[in-house]
Amino acid sequence: MEFTPRCPICRSLAQGDANPYRPFCSERCQLVDLGGWTTERYRIPGPSVGDGAEDDGDATEDGSQ
Numbered sequence: 001m002e003f004t005p006r007c008p009i010c011r012s013l014a015q016g017d018a019n020p021y022r023p024f025c026s027e028r029c030q031l032v033d034l035g036g037w038t039t040e041r042y043r044i045p046g047p048s049v050g051d052g053a054e055d056d057g058d059a060t061e062d063g064s065q
């Protein structure tokens with residue numbers, strides 16, 4: 001019975017005894033796993049109540065004149 005690790009990112013076989021990126025198949029998938037969560041958390045839009053309306057009104061007034 002042979003153990004074949006799969007890449008958690010692209011689900012492809014992360015084979016290769018000399019693969020330094022295991023359990024990932026490549027450096028690309030490793031970076032995706034490391035930076036994916038961080039980027040996703042940063043991309044979450046926060047509730048901007050009050051500040052958004054104020055900025056919108058100021059921009060309209062400035063553009064009208």
Ligand SMILES: [Zn+2]
Nearest residue numbers: 007010025029
């Ligand atoms: Zn992969």
